[in-house]
Amino acid sequence: xxxxSTDVGTATEVITNRDAxxxxxxxxxxxxxxxxxxxxxxxxxxxxxxxxxxxxTSADAGVAATPVPDFGAPTPRLxxxxxxxxxxxxxxxxxxxxxxxxxxxxxxxxxxDAPFPERMTWFWHGHFATSVAKVRRADLMAGQNATQRRxxxxxxxxxxxxxxxxxAMLVWLDGGGNxxxxxxxxxxxxxxxxxxxxxxxYSETDVRQAARALTGWQVDYRTxxxxxxxxxxxxxxxxxxxxxxxxxxxxxxxxxLSQPAAPRYLAQRIWTRYVADNPPDPATLxxxxxxxxxxxxxxxxxxxxxxxxxxxxxxxxxVKEPVLWLVAALRALRLRxxxxxxxxxxxxxxxxxxxxFAPPNVGGWPAGPHWLTTAAALIRxxxxxxxxxxxxxxxxxxxxxxxxxxxxxxxxxxxTLTDRTxxxxxxxxxxxxxxxxxALASPENTVSA
Amino acid sequence: xxxxxxxxxxxTYSGGAAAIAAAAATASVGWATLxxxxxxxxxxxxxxxxxxxxxxxxxxxxxxxxxxxxxxxHDARPExxxxxxxxxxxxxxxxxxxxxxxxxxxxxxxxxxxxxxVSYPQPDHSHFRSMDIWQTxxxxxxxxxxxxxxxxxxxxxxxxxxxSLEPVLPPMLAGATTAGAALPLHGLALPTGPLASAFxxxxxxxxxxxxxxxxxAQAITNLHRTARLLGPALTHSPNPTGGGSLAAQLAVVAxxxxxxxxxxxxxxxxxxFDTHTAQRSTQQRLLTAVDxxxxxxxxxxxxxxxxxxxxxxxxxxxxRRVAANTNQGTDHGTAGPVFVxxxxxxxxxxxxxxxxxxxxxxxxxxxxxxxxIYATLIADVLRTDPEPILGPGRSTLPLxxx
Numbered sequence: 001x002x003x004x005s006t007d008v009g010t011a012t013e014v015i016t017n018r019d020a021x022x023x024x025x026x027x028x029x030x031x032x033x034x035x036x037x038x039x040x041x042x043x044x045x046x047x048x049x050x051x052x053x054x055x056x057t058s059a060d061a062g063v064a065a066t067p068v069p070d071f072g073a074p075t076p077r078l079x080x081x082x083x084x085x086x087x088x089x090x091x092x093x094x095x096x097x098x099x100x101x102x103x104x105x106x107x108x109x110x111x112x113d114a115p116f117p118e119r120m121t122w123f124w125h126g127h128f129a130t131s132v133a134k135v136r137r138a139d140l141m142a143g144q145n146a147t148q149r150r151x152x153x154x155x156x157x158x159x160x161x162x163x164x165x166x167x168a169m170l171v172w173l174d175g176g177g178n179x180x181x182x183x184x185x186x187x188x189x190x191x192x193x194x195x196x197x198x199x200x201x202y203s204e205t206d207v208r209q210a211a212r213a214l215t216g217w218q219v220d221y222r223t224x225x226x227x228x229x230x231x232x233x234x235x236x237x238x239x240x241x242x243x244x245x246x247x248x249x250x251x252x253x254x255x256x257l258s259q260p261a262a263p264r265y266l267a268q269r270i271w272t273r274y275v276a277d278n279p280p281d282p283a284t285l286x287x288x289x290x291x292x293x294x295x296x297x298x299x300x301x302x303x304x305x306x307x308x309x310x311x312x313x314x315x316x317x318x319v320k321e322p323v324l325w326l327v328a329a330l331r332a333l334r335l336r337x338x339x340x341x342x343x344x345x346x347x348x349x350x351x352x353x354x355x356x357f358a359p360p361n362v363g364g365w366p367a368g369p370h371w372l373t374t375a376a377a378l379i380r381x382x383x384x385x386x387x388x389x390x391x392x393x394x395x396x397x398x399x400x401x402x403x404x405x406x407x408x409x410x411x412x413x414x415x416t417l418t419d420r421t422x423x424x425x426x427x428x429x430x431x432x433x434x435x436x437x438x439a440l441a442s443p444e445n446t447v448s449a
Numbered sequence: 450x451x452x453x454x455x456x457x458x459x460x461t462y463s464g465g466a467a468a469i470a471a472a473a474a475t476a477s478v479g480w481a482t483l484x485x486x487x488x489x490x491x492x493x494x495x496x497x498x499x500x501x502x503x504x505x506x507x508x509x510x511x512x513x514x515x516x517x518x519x520x521x522x523h524d525a526r527p528e529x530x531x532x533x534x535x536x537x538x539x540x541x542x543x544x545x546x547x548x549x550x551x552x553x554x555x556x557x558x559x560x561x562x563x564x565x566x567v568s569y570p571q572p573d574h575s576h577f578r579s580m581d582i583w584q585t586x587x588x589x590x591x592x593x594x595x596x597x598x599x600x601x602x603x604x605x606x607x608x609x610x611x612x613s614l615e616p617v618l619p620p621m622l623a624g625a626t627t628a629g630a631a632l633p634l635h636g637l638a639l640p641t642g643p644l645a646s647a648f649x650x651x652x653x654x655x656x657x658x659x660x661x662x663x664x665x666a667q668a669i670t671n672l673h674r675t676a677r678l679l680g681p682a683l684t685h686s687p688n689p690t691g692g693g694s695l696a697a698q699l700a701v702v703a704x705x706x707x708x709x710x711x712x713x714x715x716x717x718x719x720x721x722f723d724t725h726t727a728q729r730s731t732q733q734r735l736l737t738a739v740d741x742x743x744x745x746x747x748x749x750x751x752x753x754x755x756x757x758x759x760x761x762x763x764x765x766x767x768x769r770r771v772a773a774n775t776n777q778g779t780d781h782g783t784a785g786p787v788f789v790x791x792x793x794x795x796x797x798x799x800x801x802x803x804x805x806x807x808x809x810x811x812x813x814x815x816x817x818x819x820x821x822i823y824a825t826l827i828a829d830v831l832r833t834d835p836e837p838i839l840g841p842g843r844s845t846l847p848l849x850x851x
Contacts, residue, residue, distance in 0.1 A: 174725040177776050185780040186725040189574065199578045204810070207574065211780075317659040361505075361720075363577060369664050377668040381640060381648055418655035420666075424647040434644045442651055443658070443665035 014312040026448040027274050028052045030115035031328025032413040055114030062111030069100050071139045074224045097138035102356045106337035110330040124148040129364035130172045132357045140168040141357050156296035164249050165226045167219045176219040179232035183211035190362050201261035209238040213247035263289045276316035277368045318448045322352035332412050333391025351379040384440035388433040401429040408439045415449045491709035497830035500715045502763040506722030510768035510785030518542025521805035526773035548736040551744025559796035562848050564787040566803040566816030572783035579766040584621040597714050598624030599838045611714040614698035695719040696742040703749050726776040763788040784815040795850045
């Protein structure tokens with residue numbers, strides 16, 4: 001398959017079954033825990049795909065152990081006359097709740113037995129990238145996160161309908177308060193450019209018409225819900241992407257998703273995060289679109305992507321996003337993020353330049369070699385040293401010194417090590433904590449090879 | 450919406466990931482190399498230096514260089530408009546944003562040129578696409594290389610001659626065969642004991658490992674070279690008095706220039722200009738940071754011979770819509786002003802002020818192509834032929850004193 005010889009997907013060389021299963025556990029999952037790579041390898045690739053993407057519906061002990069934080073009733077909005085002390089107190093409370101939310105999500109990702117729902121929620125957080133830096137309310141961020149978890153593996157249409165009127169999104173992209181008259185274009189533009197169609201698949205007129213269609217929504221801070229006010233809504237008609245109608249938010253979303261560009265755009269976004277930096281060849285892209293189908297099936301699309309030959313191409317190496325690197329390490333070391341000193345965790349996320357609920361902009365975090373900076377190399381080692389101080393490295397400590405490098409590789413699910421890395425690790429076999437830290441910071445563990 | 454909390458905006462602004470991938474492998478050359486090169490290969494005293502200041506998010510040009518004398522300005526954005534009394538008067542019925550007291554002084558001294566109505570044919574309203582166009586200097590079709598990256602390619606393939614002060618390289622500095630270097634802002638504390646040598650060993654190249662893994666190893670080697678030779682110097686930068694992260698970046702640029710680093714182009718940035726809502730306070734806070742950082746930097750530069758060859762250029766991916774929206778903000782627009790400042794600069798206005806009544810679907814019609822500014826910088830500051838870098842048909846502008 002494949003039309004161009006340079007495209008990923010045409011390679012005749014493939015990685016081993018064990019390496020392909022490792023990619024699944026790292027990319028579709030959140031990293032293997034001790035023994036999971038061996039077990040999944042013996043079950044085989046196809047069984048592992050199904051086990052990951054269609055987890056048993058019985059209760060996940062990790063979910064039960066990490067209940068969503070309860071922030072209580074929505075914090076009342078301060079009036080314009082509130083004094084400086086009241087504003088500072090509210091800011092402190094919001095910052096504390098945001099930290100609580102961040103730690104909770106990391107704990108959830110570490111604790112779950114079935115990682116795919118959390119992995120997809122992380123994908124959607126980067127896709128519909130919304131930052132608490134502007135939203136300022138942890139409860140709204142938690143609400144968006146719950147919606148992405150609930151709808152993130154099924155029908156993309158349902159997810160898109162929820163996101164266009166999601167309260168955090170309305171604050172983030174100025175959709176709340178967008179009303180008849182001179183509409184605010186922010187949400188309309190980014191929804192088409194970044195969430196559904198991609199640049200070049202809509203016109204400036206479409207942006208302006210879409211902004212009119214999206215008028216009338218507002219966040220009610222007493223209930224933390226989005227409310228629609230008919231008299232603030234522009235009744236239309238608008239001509240959107242070539243079709244005239246009296247659009248509102250739901251019909252706008254449906255019009256956008258009916259475009260041929262929509263499934264292709266989403267397929268490419270999924271591909272970049274789960275399969276390879278290079279885009280899929282046209283035939284592969286067609287396959288993905290077919291799998292996604294009229295039901296906008298997110299899991300079918302993802303499953304089709306990992307079953308392509310490109311997923312087994314040796315060149316399809318991805319750089320781990322910092323949070324996914326951290327979560328995989330925490331899972332391997334059986335260490336909850338909440339067990340780390342708060343200052344250590346905060347410095348970790350800031351240093352790694354990926355703070356959950358605070359993406360840099362609506363485009364989300366980058367993918368690929370952007371993460372491989374000089375400073376990041378040092379921060380990974382510093383973080384790893386902390387993690388092995390607090391985490392469980394007994395499988396390495398309990399091994400005889402001569403076996404400790406292999407025990408470390410098994411603990412972390414590492415691929416075949418280069419002689420360089422194996423040699424460096426061997427110098428630390430009498431220092432198990434440093435040995436595991438160095439392995440975590442190694443080039444082999446920085447990427448999903 | 451663009452958050453002001455990060456300086457990593459160019460990462461996701463870059464459509465062309467391939468160029469960045471190439472760039473990442475050669476970035477982070479580090480202070481060590483820069484300093485040793487400065488000793489052995491000092492920049493000649495007369496060589497020009499360009500400092501590009503990128504304002505991410507789309508700075509509202511009409512509230513930066515304000516047409517206070519035009520009734521259409523006040524009609525289009527009654528709640529956002531500045532009055533004649535609020536702005537610093539320039540000429541032609543225009544005034545500078547109240548925050549820009551330092552730049553007003555530079556204007557009065559004749560060291561600030563303001564290029565008006567700058568954009569390109571058929572302006573794009575996407576942050577990401579438009580920033581790519583500005584950084585690659587290619588409006589018609591996407592290019593994998595940036596304009597200063599092509600300058601590196603064309604003039605000797607030396608990554609140290611173009612330096613970014615951000616954690617990763619902006620597309621602007623990515624060439625086809627050479628990418629500019631990225632310097633860290635803060636100090637680097639390496640581990641000690643047995644871990645130290647083991648960690649350093651991880652930086653050795655290993656034949657046959659996949660490219661991203663090789664880049665990860667290379668970063669470890671670069672880290673050690675950087676930290677060993679110049680780690681302490683990074684933490685000893687004099688604290689700038691204001692301007693936040695932009696001031697910190699410019700403080701490092703100042704030290705590079707003063708120590709005669711062989712660098713002729715620098716890239717620094719500030720984000721947060723995407724003011725769809727409650728624009729006035731946000732923009733004024735950001736422009737205060739810009740004004741303080743640049744003013745402090747240029748006054749420091751005026752003290753040395755090499756510093757007096759530095760030209761600072763301030764631009765954003767687009768200006769904003771003439772009319773305000775219902776949220777006391779403005780949506781994405783087209784043309785905006787570009788500031789060019791420094792001792793070599795010929796002060797005054799360049800290019801026509803766009804009409805406020807003859808609009809293109811609510812947007813300003815551009816009067817100046819940004820590539821002519823680049824052509825001028827390449828020809829008159831970097832003293833190279835602009836045509837191989839920017840293509841034919843460019844003209845230079847009267848920005849630099851003869």
